[in-house]
Amino acid sequence: MHMADALISPAVGCTMWAVTASLIGYCSKKVKSEMDDQKVPLMGVLGAFIFAAQMINFTIPVTGSSGHLGGGMILSILLGPHIAFLTMASVLTVQSLFFADGGLLALGCNIFNLGFFPCFIAYPLIYKNIVNKVYTQPYSNQNQQKKDKYILTGALIASIVGLQMGSFAVVLETLLSRISELPFTTFMLMMQPIHLAIGVVEGVTTAAVVLFIWKARPEILDSALSTSSLSNSKLNSNSTSLSIRNVVIGVALATILTGGILSWFASSNPDGLEWAMFKTSGVEELKTQEGLHTSLSEIQDKIAFLPDYGFKSNELSESNKSSENPNLVDSGSNMVNAGTSVSGLVGGTLTLIFTIMIGFTLKRRKSKITIS
Amino acid sequence: MSHHIVQADNLHYTYPDGTIGLDNINFKIHHGESVALVGSNGAGKSTLLLHLIGCLIPTKGDIRIGDYPLNKKNLKAVRRSTGMVFQDPDDQLFMPTVFDDVAFGLINLGVPESEIENQVIKALEIVGVPHLAKRSPHKLSGGEKRAVAIATVIATMPDILIMDEPSSNLDPASRRRLINLLKTFTHTKIIATHDLDMALEICERTIVLNKGDIIADGNTKELFHNEKLLAMSGLEKPLTMQGLR
Amino acid sequence: MGNLQNNLFDIFYMDTLAYSKTWIHSLDPRAKVLTTLLFVGIVVSFGKYEISILIPFMLYPVVMITWANLPIIYLIKKMVLLMPFAFFIGIFNPLIDRDIILKINLTFISLIDIARFIDLTKFIEIMGLQNSTGVIEISGGWLSFFSIMIRFSLTVSAALILICTTGFDSICLALQKFRVPGPFIVQLMFLYRYMFVLIDEASRMVRARSLRTFDVDSKMRFSLFVPMIGQLLLRTLDRAQRIHLAMCCRGFDGHIQMIRKMKFGVSEVLFILGWSSVFIIFRLYNIPFNLGIFISKLY
Numbered sequence: 001m002h003m004a005d006a007l008i009s010p011a012v013g014c015t016m017w018a019v020t021a022s023l024i025g026y027c028s029k030k031v032k033s034e035m036d037d038q039k040v041p042l043m044g045v046l047g048a049f050i051f052a053a054q055m056i057n058f059t060i061p062v063t064g065s066s067g068h069l070g071g072g073m074i075l076s077i078l079l080g081p082h083i084a085f086l087t088m089a090s091v092l093t094v095q096s097l098f099f100a101d102g103g104l105l106a107l108g109c110n111i112f113n114l115g116f117f118p119c120f121i122a123y124p125l126i127y128k129n130i131v132n133k134v135y136t137q138p139y140s141n142q143n144q145q146k147k148d149k150y151i152l153t154g155a156l157i158a159s160i161v162g163l164q165m166g167s168f169a170v171v172l173e174t175l176l177s178r179i180s181e182l183p184f185t186t187f188m189l190m191m192q193p194i195h196l197a198i199g200v201v202e203g204v205t206t207a208a209v210v211l212f213i214w215k216a217r218p219e220i221l222d223s224a225l226s227t228s229s230l231s232n233s234k235l236n237s238n239s240t241s242l243s244i245r246n247v248v249i250g251v252a253l254a255t256i257l258t259g260g261i262l263s264w265f266a267s268s269n270p271d272g273l274e275w276a277m278f279k280t281s282g283v284e285e286l287k288t289q290e291g292l293h294t295s296l297s298e299i300q301d302k303i304a305f306l307p308d309y310g311f312k313s314n315e316l317s318e319s320n321k322s323s324e325n326p327n328l329v330d331s332g333s334n335m336v337n338a339g340t341s342v343s344g345l346v347g348g349t350l351t352l353i354f355t356i357m358i359g360f361t362l363k364r365r366k367s368k369i370t371i372s
Numbered sequence: 373m374s375h376h377i378v379q380a381d382n383l384h385y386t387y388p389d390g391t392i393g394l395d396n397i398n399f400k401i402h403h404g405e406s407v408a409l410v411g412s413n414g415a416g417k418s419t420l421l422l423h424l425i426g427c428l429i430p431t432k433g434d435i436r437i438g439d440y441p442l443n444k445k446n447l448k449a450v451r452r453s454t455g456m457v458f459q460d461p462d463d464q465l466f467m468p469t470v471f472d473d474v475a476f477g478l479i480n481l482g483v484p485e486s487e488i489e490n491q492v493i494k495a496l497e498i499v500g501v502p503h504l505a506k507r508s509p510h511k512l513s514g515g516e517k518r519a520v521a522i523a524t525v526i527a528t529m530p531d532i533l534i535m536d537e538p539s540s541n542l543d544p545a546s547r548r549r550l551i552n553l554l555k556t557f558t559h560t561k562i563i564a565t566h567d568l569d570m571a572l573e574i575c576e577r578t579i580v581l582n583k584g585d586i587i588a589d590g591n592t593k594e595l596f597h598n599e600k601l602l603a604m605s606g607l608e609k610p611l612t613m614q615g616l617r
Numbered sequence: 618m619g620n621l622q623n624n625l626f627d628i629f630y631m632d633t634l635a636y637s638k639t640w641i642h643s644l645d646p647r648a649k650v651l652t653t654l655l656f657v658g659i660v661v662s663f664g665k666y667e668i669s670i671l672i673p674f675m676l677y678p679v680v681m682i683t684w685a686n687l688p689i690i691y692l693i694k695k696m697v698l699l700m701p702f703a704f705f706i707g708i709f710n711p712l713i714d715r716d717i718i719l720k721i722n723l724t725f726i727s728l729i730d731i732a733r734f735i736d737l738t739k740f741i742e743i744m745g746l747q748n749s750t751g752v753i754e755i756s757g758g759w760l761s762f763f764s765i766m767i768r769f770s771l772t773v774s775a776a777l778i779l780i781c782t783t784g785f786d787s788i789c790l791a792l793q794k795f796r797v798p799g800p801f802i803v804q805l806m807f808l809y810r811y812m813f814v815l816i817d818e819a820s821r822m823v824r825a826r827s828l829r830t831f832d833v834d835s836k837m838r839f840s841l842f843v844p845m846i847g848q849l850l851l852r853t854l855d856r857a858q859r860i861h862l863a864m865c866c867r868g869f870d871g872h873i874q875m876i877r878k879m880k881f882g883v884s885e886v887l888f889i890l891g892w893s894s895v896f897i898i899f900r901l902y903n904i905p906f907n908l909g910i911f912i913s914k915l916y
Binding site for chain 3: 422425427448451452454455456458460462463464465466467468469472475476477479480481485488489507508509510511524525528
């Protein structure tokens with residue numbers, strides 16, 4: 001589920017970073033303004049809990065595979081969406097640094113996929129709606145069981161929806177990056193069913209743990225729910241539910257805007273950085289020197305600089321017709337002719353050897369220094 | 373300087389679930405006294421300590437720390453004059469490095485930045501671990517953690533030191549170091565412990581708790597000779613005294 | 618179980634590495650964070666078929682690892698363990714993108730002949746390499762697959778190098794200086810501090826369970842998993858409360874401040890400028906390519 005740096009393009013990575021950063025900023029502000037200081041250590045330690053709990057696996061009967069506790073949903077239930085989002089973000093940051101799970105550029109995507117959907121969509125719109133129904137009723141032994149059922153259904157549906165949205169976001173982000181060749185439908189058909197299963201497991205574990213806590217120490221959940229309902233339902237239910245909606249809308253707008261601007265940039269020109277470098281460097285001439293057809297290689301060079309966003313395939317396939325050997329050229333990609341690619345191969349190998357040699361000499365020099 | 377009296381009058385505490393935590397506690401501890409708080413598990417030692425730092429509010433009765441009655445208004449002032457060393461140092465050392473941890477209280481007190489480093493090092497020197505300043509707490513041994521936890525508390529120069537099981541989980545050498553260290557402190561000390569040998573060495577006075585009630589309060593040596601009392605409160609004669617008759 | 622302990626040791630070890638005393642370690646964390654981000658950004662900015670131009674970027678991990686005296690075998694092992702995800706997504710590229718876009722004309726040595734000689738024809742077929750008169754043809758899918766793997770190793774190694782040379786709390790401080798919101802920084806610090814404590818606690822629980830099940834390979838049942846996690850959560854909540862108490866006793870009022878001297882001096886500026894100019898040169902000029910041209914001209 002974690003996306004890796006290697007599979008995303010800078011445009012997608014930066015967009016998601018911007019979106020996630022603004023979400024973190026928003027949540028921090030919110031948390032600062034309304035949090036009692038008791039929650040400062042609480043959220044930190046719960047982050048560590050999620051970390052530790054995810055390392056304990058149980059065996060799923062029949063399949064033999066293993067499952068563990070998911071993060072976003074249980075945190076939202078215990079702490080409310082804002083704190084939960086910050087906590088998830090911190091967990092993913094640590095994972096990206098120590099386990100290189102995901103990666104630094106992909107961190108924005110990962111926080112968004114695994115944090116935003118459960119905390120800001122599935123929890124407030126699904127879980128709370130389902131569970132709040134029973135919470136407004138007075139307590140009695142009989143509706144205890146009913147409450148159990150509601151919590152289970154709420155957690156189950158919310159987890160599934162949250163994960164489905166998250167995995168769909170993974171698909172979209174990967175496709176927009178255009179590094180992986182997986183076609184949309186194949187990728188989606190791979191991702192969604194797997195995450196349906198994961199969602200069921202996460203929902204069941206979340207519900208089971210929540211129920212366990214609820215039976216052992218009802219006051220914890222009650223206080224968590226009542227503080228959120230204090231600010232949400234009792235004071236002014238409209239304005240706060242609106243605020244969540246505002247967040248969702250704001251984030252959607254921000255994504256579309258930044259994504260749109262960046263991809264427009266990337267499609268009309270090569271993307272900003274590449275474009276600037278293209279202009280200043282002499283790479284173009286170097287390639288044409290050895291090119292088969294000057295005209296063809298010019299087009300290739302242009303495309304070689306934006307294969308990430310290969311919207312120009314039509315133009316190219318037209319020009320293909322004129323080339324002698326259609327097999328050599330494929331649409332939407334650059335063809336490098338045989339001579340130059342040997343150069344690339346030889347040069348690449350040499351560079352590699354050279355780099356490793358630098359490492360070795362540095363190392364040897366160092367050990368000499370320490371000896372003498 | 374005021375007289376740092378710790379005084380409890382008719383203290384009662386009942387937990388939310390109805391269990392009685394403290395039942396009519398009365399005592400008065402004077403400036404510079406070292407008092408051991410002993411008793412079996414669940415006798416109410418920790419509950420009492422939590423009252424002294426204002427973390428639990430008594431259901432009935434009053435506490436006075438120094439010149440202030442302990443209430444919400446005076447809480448800050450009271451916490452400034454008391455320092456609590458918790459049982460689990462991991463709870464107390466929450467910052468990324470030892471230095472930050474010791475500095476935490478000083479910064480909150482508003483000590484100017486230029487002096488903080490000096491005071492941190494001074495506090496660490498008192499407990500004998502100035503070399504640990506840059507380490508992270510999770511890398512310390514149990515004894516080191518305890519020493520640093522004490523440093524975090526004494527850095528802010530409280531008048532009253534409150535400790536919960538300071539010698540638990542320590543190897544004998546670390547325990548010895550701790551006892552020697554505590555002996556040098558001139559603070560008013562209230563130490564909840566099961567380690568009666570340590571109590572014997574450090575504290576001239578002992579309060580024995582049983583089921584939330586004080587069943588004895590007096591000179592440590594005398595109390596520890598009273599085997600009936602010890603047996604009643606789930607204790608045993610300190611090892612150093614077992615040879616003596 | 619092994620998983621838990623190993624992860625703990627792993628983090629512990631990397632944390633220890635961050636306390637070494639090389640000049641890389643003593644650089645201001647901000648310099649290292651910025652350089653790492655720049656590196657990752659530039660590496661992923663290349664087109665998906667680029668391979669040769671990525672190779673010079675290996676210089677950064679290689680040099681940093683030697684300068685910072687990091688255990689290279691350990692880092693490589695860690696990277697290989699992480700490989701599967703990128704591999705499984707990347708491996709679809711050769712299956713889908715089968716158009717030939719690279720031809721390697723082996724005029725001086727015929728790799729194909731060598732392959733025939735040691736009977737690797739099957740391998741060549743599987744690899745999607747075709748041969749026609751001494752020319753190896755490589756499909757775009759394979760190119761992009763290798764490109765993904767190279768990117769993966771570069772970006773992952775950059776992240777690992779950052780954490781092994783800087784340490785988590787210094788990174789947090791750097792982020793704080795970069796105006797990352799305070800609550801998030803505090804959150805990161807607490808998470809990191811108590812990660813060790815809680816993983817330890819969790820592994821003690823798991824060990825206690827496995828000692829009483831007697832069967833070494835016994836599987837964790839769901840009915841056992843829930844109370845265990847629930848118990849861990851309850852303990853965690855209690856701990857949070859105790860920590861809050863300890864904080865209050867030392868005058869905590871909702872704000873956490875840290876005093877730490879950070880010096881962004883000449884060496885930091887040189888470090889950033891040096892590396893970024895190297896990266897930009899590597900980005901602008903395809904060094905292996907030019908080197909190759911130079912070599913082939915010699916023949």
